[in-house]
Amino acid sequence: MTVLRPELEPAVPPPESSALALPRRHYLNAGYSVRSWLLTLDHKRIGLLYLLSITFFFVIGGLAASIVRLDLMTPQGDLVQTETYNKLFTAHGVIMVFFFLVPSIPAVLGNFLVPLMIGARDLAFPRLNLLSWYVYMLGGAFTLYALAAGGVDTGWTFYAPYSSTYSNTYVMATAIGIFITGFSSILTGLNFIVTIHKMRAPGLVWYRLPLFIWSMYATSIIMVLGTPVLAIAIFLVGMERMLGVGIFDPRLGGDPILFQHLFWFYSHPAVYIMILPSMGVVSEIVPCFCRKRIFGYGFIAFSSVAIAAFSFLVWGHHLFVSGQSVYAGLVFSLLSYSVAIPSAIKVFNWTATLHKGSISFDTPMLYAMGFIGLFTMGGLTGLYVAALAVDVQLHDTYFVVAHFHYIMVGGAVMGYLGGIHFWWPKMTGRLYPEGWARLSAILIFFGFNLTFFPQYILGYLGMPRRYHIYPAEFQVLNVMSSAGASILAVGYFFPLTYLVWSLFYGRVAPSNPWRATGLEWQATSPPAVENFAETPVVTQEAYDYPAFDAMDAMAAKGLPG
């Protein structure tokens, strides 16, 4: 898809990249004042604002999880009190889902990359984009206030009537926080949809779009259609809690199952808001480090759209034992398997891309390979929980916890980290230390498996989730899990430090360190404020690595010594 202009840039990265200098003008040095950041309309700067904010929330959510895991080392739960324990897992869930994972790739990488990848100067609505960050921060402030004031203990699922009438913790402040943050997702989704429709560079027809853009597009559709339903569910909880309007509590004439329908109507699709973007990232990384066209471009692209569509039809699989009718259970079980197929398509296509590639194992590729393995395991365990009779045993046990962590942490977060490493040189103009980065990718992979694999076993044994104290026979597996969590914590700590380090001391990155196709690599690293000096024209499909490498080779021959 790229227009190759080997004459404009060094075709082969010079052996001494220290000889490179940063471009004289780029979006990072366009202004240093606080104002130039807080009022910026540049999608790249807004992406970085999001990067900082979600990293902050990730650290808080991670601390909460660490205390939870530490406490679970012993069956008696003697580290913190039960009230505190319940508030900690709630804080962890709320923060990780709504303030880290949902915004992660779309708001950071998506904001940064969507315009660059389609050859545009910015998103369609830059002001709306800045607004979305402020809305996100306002929601975050409410939630942090709720935490500081004393916390919430309902779980991230806010099941009524516990949340609406019984819990006497800071439910409303948190709910308002989530309600507000939802609008930032909606704004981001809207902005991406319009941008992708209207602002593609000349020649960039849909079939030439990078798969990351396809996945952002599918994600945006879910954000725009699903988030309002979450807002409604939260609003109704508020009505019942503050005004006593009977909606969910049977004592007031309400129906508690209604809440679960509303909640999962958003939250099942929301799990795809979290995973689809990572699938997009992996689809960029794999062909680049295999120097090959991606296998089954059309299948991967349309499976994203299929996932977005089907994801709205399966929410009832969270209600198999809640008293929903047997027939509804049957239908939702069958439909759940229909989302498994497009997910499987992607896994097979990525794997097939490796075949006859020329594979190198740079950090982004390690993350991508980790992603494929862990997502496969998460997806396959989805088959267990979608199987009615088996889910009766697994529902609300640690098995479900393991299942969604394999997907959301093993999958989504691995993809996010892979993407951050892949585009770090583009975002900052610096290279990170490769050795450290590989080490932490490997640590994360092993730490993750040690943390969450034992939880599958615990779940089938019957250990319920959200248990502060548990029968002693479950201790061995819990200790394994906690041990894994400490390795995982170290694995996450490394990137936090060496990425910051690289900002100051990292080697200067060339504009295309990975020799990747894709318009974003034609911009300088870091890109200029206006992204491209002149609007690029696209004449080729995405991922034509063989042609790209042939050009590189020719250019290398042509250049003197």
Add this chain to the structure above:
Amino acid sequence: MVNDGFRLFPEQATAHAAQVDALYLFLTLVSTFFTVLIAGLIVYFAIKYRRGNRKVDRTLSHGHGMAMEISWIVIPGLICLIIFGWSASLYFSAFRAPAGAISIQVVAKQWMWKFQHPNGGREINTLHVPMGQAVELTMISEDVIHSLFVPAFRVKHDVLPGSYSRLWFNANKTGEFHLFCTEYCGTDHSRMIGKVVVMQPAEYEAWLSGGKVNESPAVAGKRLFEELRCATCHTPGQGQPVLTCPPLTNVYGHEVQLTTGSKVMADEDYLRESILRPRAKVVAGFQPLMPTYEGQVDEEQLMQLLVYIKSLSTNPSAQ
């Protein structure tokens, strides 16, 4: 004591558990196969086609793409259908309790389980049941949603406020088994645990008669029916003429015609609503004269009234 040694696979204490485990093992087989396939291919390709390996043939053959895509849509699709069919039929066949099951009433509240046996025997957090007999629990919550889970039986069902849920099992092994609340219900959720004690039927009988003698739920229900003056309206010959109030014999398990013209099946939730909010559904041909009992009877009394009203019904299918 609950058997609490370290283990990797849960105990099986019902025939249903063995059936669920068979499906679980099949799923594990399928998952292991695909995990090993994918991970194996990734590792194999990664080694064979590593950048440094210049000797390997990398020329692509063309034309198999579509066949491969179709095969990895169709094969996993078929496997999914097998899993669906198997699990759905297991779930469906195990859904309804067999006729003649022992009926035990369960009331859940933050943070305890209250059980009442057919003869009136009550217990808290421990449930004694006989081996080899189907036991059906009729469950309701006084406050938030709870969920009753007995891992060794592979059964679980949410216990909702405001409507009845059922769950049944037939234990085939004596012993003590964990009982957990699995729906997060507030502070002491993890302490809302107990055990199921499965006994030989004879022992169970002895245990039942050995406890404090209680009124059976049906007797208590009849007494309440009198005390709450339901009888003045609903029993022929007492007080009002029969015409203004429907008799309650043979209501449960039958269809009831409402003033709105629609029909409802008189199940437990319908009877419960008729007592707590009589105006919500008014029986055709009658005036909405019945007073509401909301706030005057608690969940346990309601259950007893229902057991009594059900005992007035002779419909055999309405067990």
